[in-house]
Amino acid sequence: MNKFKRTALGMAVALATATASPIVHADDGFMLSEKLSVSGFIDMSYVYTDKDGASSESASGLDQFEIDLLYSFDDKLKAQVDLEYKDSYGSVDLEQAFFTYAVTDEFTLKAGRFLSYSGWETEEPTGLFQYSGTGYAPYFYGYYQQGVSGLYSTDAFAVALSVINSPYSPEDTNSEKPGYEAMLAITPTDSITVKAFYLSDEDTNTTNVWAAYSAGDLTLAAEYNLGDYANGNDGSGYLLMANYAMGSAGITLRYHDFEIENSAGALVDDGSAITISPSYAVSDNLLMVFEYRMDESDIRGDSDSIAVEALISF
Structure with a gap:
């Protein structure tokens, strides 16, 4: 399987076993100087959606461009700044800006604006095993945060x-x-990683637990989420995923399901989908991802979608 779709599991294992900074320097980045390196990606796609009872829709264009600047002051102190452009923003946005300091080989401090550790599926397309995310991340995952963290x-x-x-x-x-x-993470073997997260913000609390098995060309993952929200709503969701690599090609199968209910037990949002996503690494820096997805929802209706993604990483 290509290196793009290994990123999600690789970063997850790195966070559970790293002995220094959690900043991950991309293998395909390039050095501007002895201490400064640059990496990033360009993400483009075409998506066709057929909604039950409504007209079909299609969209294409540049989804996202990101450039990451990583500076190593010494073996202990490092800094990272990520800049991104999204069509939905229409402008350049500061995604992350933080530094890490390795107090010891086992203990690292991080401060600034950084992404939550939680969630099996990553925020960036370079860390996904398919084109689309489940869509339930805003209900259960943490997001970009400002503060301090110890690992x-x-x-x-x-x-x-x-x-x-x-x-x-x-x-x-x-x-x-x-x-x-x-966060609590355990890696009982080189092939198995299990993580549990608890997030709290005044009256909103979410729990995320996932486990992954990766050996040879096969990766399996399962995730379960719970949410108790300040507005009185509560929710749950899960996913099951399998990915198999065949040289430069790979295929991912995923099923996910979630429900959000209010205090009276009425449905606020829901969704389930089966996703089939083949991919092919044209070169070390160009990945093509194809996806067919079948969605069902009592709130948003049913739909089928087809996506083609070109992802360039550097």
């Missing part, structure tokens, strides 16, 4: 605690009532 990791387990303004919003600058994110 203690060994070969067998890792624990992390982040104290942030909010685990769900990078725009929250109020630190009078901080939010929290806690």
Whole structure:
């Protein structure tokens, strides 16, 4: 399988076993100087959607461009700044800006604006095993955060605690009532990783647990989520995923399901989908991803979609 779709599991294992900084330097990035390196990606796609009872839709264009600047002051102190452009934003946005300091080989501190550790599916397309995310991440995963985080990791387990303004919003600058994110990860073998997260922000609490098995060309993953929200809603969701690599080609099968209900038990949002996604690495830097997805939802209706994605990584 190509290196793009290995990123999700590779970063997950790295966070559970790393002995220094959690900043991951991309193998295909390039050095501007002895201390400064650059990596990034260009993501383009075409998507056709056929909705039951409505007209079909199609969209194409540049989904996202990102450039990441990584600076190593020395063996202990490192900094990272990620800049991105999305069509939905229409402008360049500061995604992350943080530094890490390796206090010891096992303990690392991080401060600034950084992405939550939680969730099997990554925020970036370079970390997904298929084109689309489940769509339930805003209900259960943490997002970009502002604050400080400590990570203690060994070969067998890792624990992390982040104290942030909010685990769900990078725009929250109020630190009078901080939010929290806690992580426990275990790696009983080289092939198995299990992680559990608890996130809290005043009256909103979410739990995310996932497990992954990766050996040879096969990767299996399962995830379960719970949410208890400040507005009185609660929810749950899960996914099951399998990916098999065949040289430069690969194929992913995924099923996910989630429901959000209000305090009276009425459905607020829901969705389930079967996703089939072949991919092919044209070169070390160009990945083509194809996807067929069948969605069902009592709230948003049923639909089928086809996507073609070109992902260039550097």
